Amino acid sequence: MKIFIVGLGIIGASYAEGLHLKGHQIYAYNRSERPITQGIKEGFIEKDNALDKLTACDLVILALYPKYNIEFVQKNIHLFIPGQMVTDVSGTKVWMMNELEQLLPKGISYTSHHPMAGKETSGYDSKDYKMFENANFIIVTGSRSEKRDKEVLRLIANNLNFGKITVVPSQTHDELIAFTSQLTHVLAIALMQSDRLKETKEATGDSFRDLTRIAKINETMWTELFLENKEALVSKMNDFMEEMKYIKELILVEDKDALMKYLKEAKEKRKDFDIH
Numbered sequence: 001m002k003i004f005i006v007g008l009g010i011i012g013a014s015y016a017e018g019l020h021l022k023g024h025q026i027y028a029y030n031r032s033e034r035p036i037t038q039g040i041k042e043g044f045i046e047k048d049n050a051l052d053k054l055t056a057c058d059l060v061i062l063a064l065y066p067k068y069n070i071e072f073v074q075k076n077i078h079l080f081i082p083g084q085m086v087t088d089v090s091g092t093k094v095w096m097m098n099e100l101e102q103l104l105p106k107g108i109s110y111t112s113h114h115p116m117a118g119k120e121t122s123g124y125d126s127k128d129y130k131m132f133e134n135a136n137f138i139i140v141t142g143s144r145s146e147k148r149d150k151e152v153l154r155l156i157a158n159n160l161n162f163g164k165i166t167v168v169p170s171q172t173h174d175e176l177i178a179f180t181s182q183l184t185h186v187l188a189i190a191l192m193q194s195d196r197l198k199e200t201k202e203a204t205g206d207s208f209r210d211l212t213r214i215a216k217i218n219e220t221m222w223t224e225l226f227l228e229n230k231e232a233l234v235s236k237m238n239d240f241m242e243e244m245k246y247i248k249e250l251i252l253v254e255d256k257d258a259l260m261k262y263l264k265e266a267k268e269k270r271k272d273f274d275i276h
Helices: 010-021 034-042 051-056 066-075 094-103 147-159 170-193 206-215 219-228 230-252 256-275
Strands: 002-006 025-029 059-062 085-088 112-116 136-141 165-169
Touching (some): 002 010, 002 051, 094 170, 136 147, 165 170
Parallel strands (some): 059 085, 136 165
């Protein structure tokens, strides 16, 4: 398959390298030239790479921030042709998908997806297609989705050795991501910002390091993601604060039995994750 990847950051570059190794022809665009030059040098981007190669490709993968994905399509709408499939790897979906569904010409299908993998670092030099191994892969359907889109995305997922594949609509995706990804990053950030003790570095154990690892954040990307999904994220933050308020009250009144019950319930919920 001929694939055109828009954006060679950590995800786009990792897709490019991994899919090339599975026999796909990879063409790409990046706002700065160095990743393109490096990708050609490393052999996973075709030597005759050019922007107009998009017209000859079967699949277009948008791997920029959501607003830049939209800008790219707007600027290069003349390069998209009927029969192509478009997808993206963005972390939030509802707003971006609505915009792209209206922009894309007739005859082009569009189904989004979200690779649930990454690192604390970002950019081309952080690429690593092996990070996708056994990671979750979410297919996000919309009004421009066609049956074959799921088949193409399942092929991509299998080529990159993803694990479980889940199919959801965009609204469900953004609610899930608000809880499982964005809220966890908010918690890690808030935990670091609440540090008031000069000896903290000398007193941390695995639990603190594990909880705060994702605070080593790409602040540009995550600012965009938080704001683009603010309704769902704030809703999940409110849910979390209610739980914090409840456990705080149990501790204050020293209700040992209720506190133990609450902790046990959480433990059983977490153990259930491991079963599935």
